[in-house]
Amino acid sequence: MDPHLLRTFVSVARRASFSEAARDLGFTPSAVSQHIATLEADLRTPLLTRRPVAPTAAGARLLEHAGPLLRGLDAARADVERLAGATAARLTLCASPLAMTVRVAAALAEARRAHPGVRTAVRVLGRGEIPAAVAAGQFDLGLTDGLAAPGDPLPLPAGGPLSALAVAEGSLVVPLPLGHPLARRLGLRLTDLADARWLDAPEAAVPLRRLRAASGTDGFRAALRYEGTDVRALLALAAAGHGLALLPHSAAEGTPGLVAVPLVSPRLVHRVELLHAAALHDPAADFAELVTGIVAGTGTGTGSGGHRYE
Incomplete structure (x- = not known):
């Protein structure tokens, strides 16, 4: 064929x-x-x-x-x-909006300092685009994020042979305006929020379909659709009372006009993983080790925090 x-x-x-x-x-x-x-x-x-x-x-x-x-x-x-050296030395990275953390940016800076003159590019993509883009060789590495039980890998779609390494797991919060009736709560259960008004922001927050699946309910109605990737803009909408969103604590912490109330049930975390499709060589291998603490040069995805998708 x-x-x-x-x-x-x-x-x-x-x-x-x-x-x-x-x-x-x-x-x-x-x-x-x-x-x-x-x-x-x-x-x-x-x-x-x-x-x-x-x-x-x-x-x-x-x-x-x-x-x-x-x-x-x-x-x-x-x-x-x-392998044949047909491409110039490079470090290309695609990332979902919530996967681009301060830690990631710091690791990228350190890798660039260790390899001056290497062509570097970063592009923000939707979560669904990242596995295929990495598998096709468009990017050396991909950073994606999602909901998971503590210690569990993300359920990534098939997109060619991919290895995944755990980067981070963090707590989840619902950013609430200061005057919101739930703003003084010590914790929130997802099922209690099913009938609230939500911001439908599939790339800048946890998608509403994932909230429905995690809670086992048909609620989580969208009061406003936000199709951007700027998390700060999403938080501004939440602070103005347009609706709720579920975000990693690191993304919502310290936002003026908002109180970040932790999600306590179900027991879920925000997980970030690093994807690669082939054996990594410098500077991509250096960046991968810096951001995960795992040597990723073999391309097997084995070892602590690694798993493989075929």
Whole structure:
């Protein structure tokens, strides 16, 4: 199966349009049609209906396989290029908003001091984008975060072979305006807050769907949707009384106009993990050791705090 044809198929299926896929890929619409026809001839079955453009049953199954296959090819290319020295020395990092902590920034600064002149880049991405971006070799390392029971790894989606190392676990709080009726509480239970008004901030706070899953309720109605990644802006909205949010204590601590009340039930923590897809070499290996305290050079993800996703 030709991976070029497979990429074309994925683009058409996701865009539900031959012309939009052609624009994304830099091909003509007729070339895209020919790619799909060639792939269908190779597999001896229709993969897409034409009006409307949508995957057939066979196409839907192929789409399930296509993502991991293409990410695996991208990861293999990036790994070989790194091994062959085809890419310049670099330290590239993607991170979810709540994973970019003071500790992470300090480790990055120390790694850069130890490797002057190395090209360094940091990009903030959504949690769901990070595993695939790291697996495909777009970034050397990825920092992601989420809810977990103490000591448990994060449930990451499949995105090619990934190793994960624990960076930190911290307590969770609900930042409340000073005059809020619950602001004097010593602790809060999640189930008691199910009927409150919440800020729907899927990247800058714990997503509401995770709160529903953790509490086993259907509550947590969104009073306001916040689609940014700036946690300070989210806290300003909370201080003004627009709604509640669940955040790591480190993100909410010391915010004027807010009291950070700890979450006491269920027993959950905010966990940050470092992802990498290949054996790490300096300066990425140095940064990984600085931020986790674990030698991550083998790419196996073994040892204290390490686990592997295939």
